[in-house]
Amino acid sequence: MVDHAREEAPNECCGLVAAREGQAVEVYRATNIEASPLRFQIDPQEQLRINDQIDEAGLDLAAIYHSHTRTEPRPSQTDINFAKLWPGVLWVIVGLADGKPEVQTWRIDDGQVAEAELIVD
Numbered sequence: 001m002v003d004h005a006r007e008e009a010p011n012e013c014c015g016l017v018a019a020r021e022g023q024a025v026e027v028y029r030a031t032n033i034e035a036s037p038l039r040f041q042i043d044p045q046e047q048l049r050i051n052d053q054i055d056e057a058g059l060d061l062a063a064i065y066h067s068h069t070r071t072e073p074r075p076s077q078t079d080i081n082f083a084k085l086w087p088g089v090l091w092v093i094v095g096l097a098d099g100k101p102e103v104q105t106w107r108i109d110d111g112q113v114a115e116a117e118l119i120v121d
């Protein structure tokens with residue numbers, strides 16, 4: 001995720017994380033069709049393809065990740081609003097604001113934001 005964020009900078013990157021029994025086991029890079037340093041949107045066809053791959057592998061969608069290239073890795077109001085479409089999914093944000101990557105995971109439910117943990121194998 002950090003490599004993806006660095007490669008896409010100054011634009012935000014995005015992708016999905018799959019899990020087995022609550023532990024992250026696979027990261028799927030996606031294309032940010034917004035190509036923007038301020039927001040992201042995963043291409044719908046690519047999202048469907050990735051979701052199918054996750055299902056076919058017997059995994060669960062655990063998290064959506066993206067980067068913040070100008071700010072710390074805290075959910076923006078846009079992130080909080082977007083999270084309403086993905087109940088129960090964690091949000092991983094890679095912050096690149098000060099040049100040193102910082103990764104934080106969040107649970108966003110009904111507009112409430114709380115830090116969470118995502119264990120990556």
